[in-house]
Amino acid sequence: MARKTDAVTELRRGAFELALLAFLDKEASFGGAIIDGLEEATKGGFTVTEGTLYPALGRLEKKGYLEPEMRKEVEGRKARKYYSLTPDGKERLKELKEAWLPLVEGMNILFGGENNDSS
């Protein structure tokens, strides 16, 4: 049982970097909005918490894939840290997408085959 949970966690962790880069490629965003936006954009497929999001954002920023920008949108409120993709980030997204799409396609065929067998 523990192994199964670990595999699911690993799977989600692997896909998370791609999801994050793909989401931020559309428009720059900040912590809370990324959590809500990712959940909405993936129809609940990606439910992330702060403990997953912030370390991931920090790692991607350190690798040079994300560029932060402080924006003070409302007077009297704290400035928000918006993240957007750098050219390296866009390159990384392209690279991950190229690896991801055939994988998903292959898995869909595999699962489809299973469904056909059982029907």
Next chain:
Amino acid sequence: MTAVDFENYLKQVRKGMRFVSGSNKISFCNELGAQFEYRGSLPQEDPVALGKAMRQVYGIGMFYRIILIVTAFPLGVFSIPMISSWFPGVPVNLFLLLSLVWVFLAAYYGGRWSGLFTGLSAATPRIIALIIFSIGLDFINSFFDSYEVSSEVTGLVLITSLLLPVVGFFAGGRIRRHS
């Protein structure tokens, strides 16, 4: 959820981020502050765990890295085997082990470069001792009677000295990759 609850939460986050540079700590806490304003609720995570996760990302601050590097030097000095001839009470093997643990600590908290420089700092006095004992043995023996260093000891000191920075560098890379 009140501002007091949030302040308490931040206090715990800062605790988890112990040894991280002040600027990174402030930056992350401000980011959490903006998050709190936006969502109106505290993050679900344990604040100390969240702080520790961020420490894995940022690593420890420069001040602490320098302390680790500087402290490794005397540890390296006391791990020189030849020193036990003059100070028989010095547990050189224990100091070598301590140096290694110190290098791992630096690699774990500071990353591969911190591990490398801490290892270099611990290895430097050992290498200097090797050079002195290789080149200046006659000079040393003018103070101490027939001091001898076997080639086994020389080889062992050289290998362990070179291993310290290498271990620091690679351990730092591996530890941070898996965290």
